[in-house]
Amino acid sequence: MTARTRDFGLSRRHMLLASGAALASAGFVGRVRAAEPIKVAGIYTVPVEQQWVSRIHKAAEAARAAGTVAYTYTENVTNTDYPRVMREYAESGVQLIVGEIFGVETEAREVAAEYPNVAFLLGSSFMPDAAIGNLSVFDNYIQDASYLSGIIAGSMTKSGMVGMIGGFPIPEVNRLMNAFMAGVRETRADAKFQISFIGSWFDPPKAKETAFAMIEGGADVLYAERFGVSDAAMEKGVLAIGNVIDTQADYPETVVASALWHFEPTFDAAVAAVAGGMFKADNYGVYSTMAKGGCSLAPLGTFEGKVSEATMAMVAEREAAIKAGSFAVTVDDSEPKSS
Amino acid sequence: MEIFDILVSASFWAAMVRIASPLIFATMGELICERAGVLNLGIEGIMVIGAFAGWMTVYAGFGLWAGVAVAMLAGMAFGALHGVLSVPFGLSQHVVGLGVTLLATSVAYFAYRLALPEVTSPPKIVPFQPFEVPILSQIPLVGPAFFAQTPMTYLAFAVVAVVALVLYRTPLGLALMAAGENPASVAAQGLSVTAIRMGAVIVGSGLMAVGGAFLTISAFSSFFFEMVNGRGWICIALVVFGGWKPGKALLGALLFAGFDAAQVRMQQTPLGAEVPYQVFLMMPYILSILALIVMSRRASVPAALMVPFNKGER
Numbered sequence: 001m002t003a004r005t006r007d008f009g010l011s012r013r014h015m016l017l018a019s020g021a022a023l024a025s026a027g028f029v030g031r032v033r034a035a036e037p038i039k040v041a042g043i044y045t046v047p048v049e050q051q052w053v054s055r056i057h058k059a060a061e062a063a064r065a066a067g068t069v070a071y072t073y074t075e076n077v078t079n080t081d082y083p084r085v086m087r088e089y090a091e092s093g094v095q096l097i098v099g100e101i102f103g104v105e106t107e108a109r110e111v112a113a114e115y116p117n118v119a120f121l122l123g124s125s126f127m128p129d130a131a132i133g134n135l136s137v138f139d140n141y142i143q144d145a146s147y148l149s150g151i152i153a154g155s156m157t158k159s160g161m162v163g164m165i166g167g168f169p170i171p172e173v174n175r176l177m178n179a180f181m182a183g184v185r186e187t188r189a190d191a192k193f194q195i196s197f198i199g200s201w202f203d204p205p206k207a208k209e210t211a212f213a214m215i216e217g218g219a220d221v222l223y224a225e226r227f228g229v230s231d232a233a234m235e236k237g238v239l240a241i242g243n244v245i246d247t248q249a250d251y252p253e254t255v256v257a258s259a260l261w262h263f264e265p266t267f268d269a270a271v272a273a274v275a276g277g278m279f280k281a282d283n284y285g286v287y288s289t290m291a292k293g294g295c296s297l298a299p300l301g302t303f304e305g306k307v308s309e310a311t312m313a314m315v316a317e318r319e320a321a322i323k324a325g326s327f328a329v330t331v332d333d334s335e336p337k338s339s
Numbered sequence: 340m341e342i343f344d345i346l347v348s349a350s351f352w353a354a355m356v357r358i359a360s361p362l363i364f365a366t367m368g369e370l371i372c373e374r375a376g377v378l379n380l381g382i383e384g385i386m387v388i389g390a391f392a393g394w395m396t397v398y399a400g401f402g403l404w405a406g407v408a409v410a411m412l413a414g415m416a417f418g419a420l421h422g423v424l425s426v427p428f429g430l431s432q433h434v435v436g437l438g439v440t441l442l443a444t445s446v447a448y449f450a451y452r453l454a455l456p457e458v459t460s461p462p463k464i465v466p467f468q469p470f471e472v473p474i475l476s477q478i479p480l481v482g483p484a485f486f487a488q489t490p491m492t493y494l495a496f497a498v499v500a501v502v503a504l505v506l507y508r509t510p511l512g513l514a515l516m517a518a519g520e521n522p523a524s525v526a527a528q529g530l531s532v533t534a535i536r537m538g539a540v541i542v543g544s545g546l547m548a549v550g551g552a553f554l555t556i557s558a559f560s561s562f563f564f565e566m567v568n569g570r571g572w573i574c575i576a577l578v579v580f581g582g583w584k585p586g587k588a589l590l591g592a593l594l595f596a597g598f599d600a601a602q603v604r605m606q607q608t609p610l611g612a613e614v615p616y617q618v619f620l621m622m623p624y625i626l627s628i629l630a631l632i633v634m635s636r637r638a639s640v641p642a643a644l645m646v647p648f649n650k651g652e653r
Contacts, residue, residue, distance in 0.1 A: 047564055049461045058459065076448065076564060169616070194607045199620040202565035205558040209354055213603045216350045227461070228559060250463060338612040 037064075038271050041089040042073035043082065043099035046201065051227075051244040052123075052140060052261075056098060059263035069096075069271055079103035083111045090115040096274050098267070099123065102170065109135060119279040121270045125171050128281035138266050138284035139172045140244060142295035143179035144322050145259035147329040148315050149241050149297060150183020152257045154191055155311040156239055157184075157221045163194045163214030164223040164336070167201040171333035173225065176243065176259070178332040180223055187311060194219055195338045204228030212236070221256075230255055246298040256307065258298040265294045290322050341608040342601075351600055352484030356492060359596035361386075361553040363495040365574040366581070366588050367502050368414075368546030373578055374506065375539030376519035376643040380436025381421045382547050383571030384443030385414045387564075389548025391447035394555035394562040395454065397464045406556050407491070407549055414548020415541045417443050422540035427533050429647030440571075448564055461561035467491055491549075491557040496589075498546065503585040515539055519641035522648040532648045547571070580631050582638035594630060598623035 040060060044050075048057040057073065064071040072094075077085050082104045089097055090111070100123035101108035112120045112135040124137040153162060162184055166173045177195070184191045194214045198206045207228030214222065215236045222240045224230045230247055233240035234254045242248065242258025266287040273279040288294035297315065300307060321327035345351050365386055372379040379385075393410030397403055417439055424435045455462065470493075472486035485496075506512035514535055517525045522532040550570075555562045573595065581588025602619040605611060611619070 049458055051460075054459050196603065196606045196611075197616045197620075199617070200565070200568055202563050203568045204561065204563060204566060205358075205554055206568070208559060209358060209600070210603045210606075212350065212354060213600075213607060216348065217604070217607045227561070227563070231560065245460065247460070250460075338607060338609075 035275070037068055037070045038096055038274050039094045040064075040069045040071045040096045040098060040271070041092075041094040042071065042075075043077055043085050043089065043097060044073065044075045045077055045079060045082065045100060045103065047075050048073065050201070053100070055140070055244060055261045055263045056123075056267070059267040060098065062264065063267060063271060068268075083107045086111045086120075087115075090118045095119060096121060096270060096279075098270075119270065119274045121266070121284060128283055130281050133281050134279065136270065136279070136282040136284050138288065140261040140295075141172065141175065141285045141288040142244070142259055142261045142290075143175050143329045143331060144290035145261075145295040145297050146176040146179040146243070147183040148319060149243075149257045149259040150180040151186050151315050151318065152183075152297075152307055152311060153180070153221045153223070153239075153241050154184035154187030155308055156256055157188055157191065159218050159220045160188055160190055161192050161194065161218040162221050162223065163211065163217070163219030164196070164225070165207055165210050165214070165229050166195075166197045166225045168199065169197050169335040174333050174335055175331060177223065177225070177336045178334070179329050180241070180259075181336060182330060186314070193336070193339050195336050198226065201226075204231070208232045224255075242298065248298065248301050248303075252302040256303045257300060260296050260298050261288060262294050262296065263288075265292050290319070291325065341610065342605065345601055345604045345608075347480070348604075349480055349483040351604060352480055353487065354600035354603075355593060355597040356484050356488055357558065357596075358599050359592045360488070360492045360495045361550040361558065361570060362574055362577060362592040362596065363589060364498060364550030364553060365547045365571060366550075366577045366592050367498050367585065368543040368550065369574050369578045370581070370583060370585060370588055371502065371515070371539050371543035371546070373644055374519045374583055374641060375515050375536045376522065376641060376646065376648070377422070377425055377536055377540050378432045378436060378645050379418075379421060379540060379543060379547075380433060380575070381417060381439030381443065381544065382436075382574055383567060383569070384440030384447075385417050385544050385547040386551030386554075386567045386571045387447045388417060388443040389414045389551030390555040390567060391451060391551075391562055392548065393552025394464065395450070397556055398462060403467055403556055407494075407552055410548045410552035411545040414551075415545040417548075418541040418544025419537075421544065422537040426536045426540065426647070429649065432645050444564075451562065451564075461563060463560045464556065466555075466560045467557040489557045491553050494549075495553075499585050499589045506585065516641075518648075519643050522643050522646075526648075526650055532650070536648075547574075550574070576627065576631065579638065580627070580634055582634065583641060587634070591627075591630075591634075595623055595627050598626045 044053045046053055060071045063069045074085055096119045098121045113132045116134050120135040123139055128137050164177055194217055196210045204227040207226040208231050211222055211229045211232030215238055220238045222229050222233050224240045225243050230240045230251045234251050240255050242255050244261045246258045248255040266284045269287055369382055389410040392413035393406040396406040396409040421439045424430050425432045467489040469487055469489050476482040476486040514530055518532050518535045525532050554566055577588055577591045580591035602622045606619050
């Protein structure tokens with residue numbers, strides 16, 4: 001209930017921007033450019049600073065700067081309000097709607113079915129439905145990069161105890177955690193894991209408290225799925241592994257490596273499909289794999305030379321094998337458990 | 340055995356006090372309001388505005404204590420709004436309170452986005468650092484728990500002492516409590532019930548905002564929209580838990596925080612691999628409800644809580 005009005009000011013403003021952008025692209029921009037930019041709208045349930053959404057936002061902003069799309073967005077939309085915002089954009093003449101419907105799967109699909117001429121590219125835990133031909137799904141399936149970051153983590157832990165803190169054990173979170181754990185076991189076969197979920201996507205103080213508890217329990221490398229974990233690691237002087245975004249700039253002494261998600265391949269594929277009139281129900285999750293350029297391991301940066309050469313050789317070898325298709329990271333969506 | 344190990348670890352007690360700190364501020368704020376006869380459901384939103392205002396002040400380059408002061412002023416401004424609507428106008432305190440929560444949350448969000456339209460990850464500040472009190476911090480268990488915290492935690496305990504002192508030892512406290520029990524008697528003394536209640540709501544809201552600011556400038560270093568995460572509602576329950584008495588409310592805040600600090604540690608034990616994590620997350624709430632049942636049997640609700648007072652009306 002509290003969040004409901006929270007987006008009023010902004011969604012109004014962005015509706016204005018949206019209509020402004022629509023006018024601009026219909027008139028001025030259209031005359032200048034040969035190919036008219038695709039009108040794209042983002043609908044997010046969290047602010048665009050949130051790690052996951054920030055990657056989508058970044059890809060869309062890059063495409064806007066390149067002139068291939070006209071992009072507008074509404075953030076912090078509650079799940080109950082999500083269908084309304086979808087309708088508003090669909091009615092306003094937007095061609096492609098990007099967003100996330102993890103908490104509003106059924107209703108969002110119903111709305112999409114009502115606007116068959118609008119393409120929907122939505123983050124979802126489920127598969128696309130052939131009956132709704134204009135709705136495609138994606139998620140940050142970056143298990144390849146998570147696995148590689150795990151290999152580094154396993155080589156860096158002295159105690160053999162790795163702490164992992166997540167928001168909720170949803171399939172995509174589990175998949176990355178399991179891939180990370182598999183990577184850790186490559187370099188530290190006897191590694192033990194402490195795993196906690198804090199039951200919230202946004203409670204950094206709580207994530208931080210949980211991380212403190214793990215460090216006291218002997219963990220000396222933390223998998224930072226949430227904001228707050230890296231802060232605890234920095235205060236206590238233990239190492240952390242980033243997820244989705246590169247946070248090493250904020251924690252140069254403690255964040256060793258990060259598994260990065262690149263949304264650009266997913267976004268560009270969808271925009272190309274819309275432009276070509278080829279958009280159909282599809283699983284865009286594959287564009288998040290390493291082979292498609294959808295994920296990568298962040299450069300070691302400040303930890304250059306501090307990770308053993310044997311480890312980095314193994315990372316390079318696995319990375320090449322993943323890209324060549326001769327090695328596949330196991331996909332496991334079950335909830336990971338402490339050991 | 341595992342639980343025993345947790346209870347004798349100094350870090351557990353330190354975590355308990357740390358988690359309790361924002362709750363202590365906000366609970367004291369709510370307690371003052373309710374003691375004067377006004378239920379302040381604006382607490383959740385006022386904590387959000389406090390978290391934002393305090394953080395933004397520090398981010399803009401001012402000191403940490405300036406952040407605390409600005410948070411307090413921002414909370415007082417929304418407290419004044421709540422007070423005007425609920426005290427002289429006598430509107431439904433439920434509706435006013437929820438309205439203030441919605442407004443304050445939205446204002447915080449709007450102001451944040453206006454100030455920082457193009458940030459990709461939430462900017463950070465340097466928060467309050469723990470200050471170890473000489474000698475006292477060396478005492479086993481008690482030292483790390485109570486004497487190696489950030490200055491804001493010490494302030495939280497000081498606030499409890501001041502609130503208790505003012506309520507029970509000063510004419511002002513007597514008048515405030517009377518405004519919540521029998522406002523007509525206050526008016527008969529020639530005092531203004533409106534002024535007393537307005538003052539209580541404004542000061543109480545200021546404290547709530549400081550509780551919110553604790554999250555962004557002491558417990559953490561960035562501002563997130565959802566980060567108050569229901570802590571305000573917890574504080575409303577803590578006031579009831581404490582039977583509207585500052586000391587018992589403090590105990591309640593520590594107890595709740597203790598359960599929370601225990602559950603994150605219990606998740607790491609072998610038990611954590613067996614029991615679904617949701618059970619642990621539920622624990623502080625369930626145990627608090629059980630404690631509430633026991634504690635509230637002899638609680639005395641302020642008689643005029645949520646009853647508007649119109650001078651001269653019988």
